[in-house]
Amino acid sequence: MDQQLLKDVENIIGTIRRVNILDDQGCTSEVLQIFTDDSSYLLKSSFKEKYREWLKAEAQVLESLNNKNLIRVPNYYGFFETMHSSHIIMSFENGITLTSALKKAKKLAEKKLLIRSFGQILNQLHETKTIESLNHKNDWLEQQLIKAEYYLKSGESDGGIQLLEKLKSNKPLPIPRTLIHGDCTTDNVLVVKGEVRVFIDVAGMTVGDPRYDESLAIRSFGDNDELIKAFYEGYKRYKVSKEEFQYFDEGLYEFF
Numbered sequence: 001m002d003q004q005l006l007k008d009v010e011n012i013i014g015t016i017r018r019v020n021i022l023d024d025q026g027c028t029s030e031v032l033q034i035f036t037d038d039s040s041y042l043l044k045s046s047f048k049e050k051y052r053e054w055l056k057a058e059a060q061v062l063e064s065l066n067n068k069n070l071i072r073v074p075n076y077y078g079f080f081e082t083m084h085s086s087h088i089i090m091s092f093e094n095g096i097t098l099t100s101a102l103k104k105a106k107k108l109a110e111k112k113l114l115i116r117s118f119g120q121i122l123n124q125l126h127e128t129k130t131i132e133s134l135n136h137k138n139d140w141l142e143q144q145l146i147k148a149e150y151y152l153k154s155g156e157s158d159g160g161i162q163l164l165e166k167l168k169s170n171k172p173l174p175i176p177r178t179l180i181h182g183d184c185t186t187d188n189v190l191v192v193k194g195e196v197r198v199f200i201d202v203a204g205m206t207v208g209d210p211r212y213d214e215s216l217a218i219r220s221f222g223d224n225d226e227l228i229k230a231f232y233e234g235y236k237r238y239k240v241s242k243e244e245f246q247y248f249d250e251g252l253y254e255f256f
């Protein structure tokens with residue numbers, strides 16, 4: 001950690017005693033666990049322009065949810081930018097990602113419990129009353145398609161022009177909007193004591209189409225009927241059709 005960064009962080013949380021580089025690094029950021037005398041924090045840093053924008057969005061979401069006890073996300077302590085980098089300081093949550101927990105789980109029964117709790121916490125999120133700071137009047141899908149086009153044109157997406165045109169002309173019939181996570185894969189939730197308890201990586205949290213979360217949530221175990229069943233024991237709102245799943249997971253997600 002360079003001296004200036006150290007100083008900027010200490011301005012927010014006080015004297016740093018120890019720093020630990022996490023094994024599980026993000027794709028779009030670097031993450032460090034930072035210890036002070038009485039607490040431990042997560043410093044999340046991004047350097048590329050696109051990811052710096054996402055980090056700023058994440059800071060705004062965390063700040064707007066701070067101390068509200070509405071949705072389980074890390075506590076927010078601060079955000080700052082330098083010429084070439086952006087940084088968030090949040091609480092360090094003692095958990096492991098659901099992806100890691102599923103890898104560690106030896107028995108199918110254990111995996112099912114984890115996935116059922118994932119369904120439950122997502123159900124809870126989608127049932128949470130919208131809060132003013134995360135609300136907006138825009139059509140979420142329309143906005144995502146505009147962003148997708150922007151990433152496509154700047155060469156920053158995996159999806160191609162044909163796929164984008166298809167997504168624009170084959171939008172699924174609208175359903176009621178809810179609060180959504182916006183990148184709800186098994187990488188972006190933390191498991192504590194055998195249950196999914198915390199949402200992380202919340203840059204995309206807003207009011208939008210819950211089918212996007214649902215599709216990304218089940219993408220890594222969608223071919224396993226038992227695990228899908230476990231998910232829907234927890235997630236009771238609505239079941240995406242195969243077409244909807246494909247629209248969101250194999251379609252829209254390609255651009256992000």
Ligand SMILES: Nc1ncnc2c1ncn2[C@@H]1O[C@H](COP(=O)(O)OP(=O)(O)OP(=O)(O)O)[C@@H](O)[C@H]1O
Pocket residue numbers: 022024025026027028029030031042044074090091092093094095097187188200201202
């Ligand atoms: N508040 C937190 N407490 C503890 N660990 C965390 C916290 N936030 C993130 N992590 C750890 O850091 C890793 C990367 O975090 P995060 O998913 O936010 O980064 P990212 O770069 O946006 O990820 P990606 O782009 O790969 O989805 C997570 O997998 C998790 O292990």
Ligand SMILES: [Mg+2]
Pocket residue numbers: 026027187188201
């Ligand atoms: Mg992530």
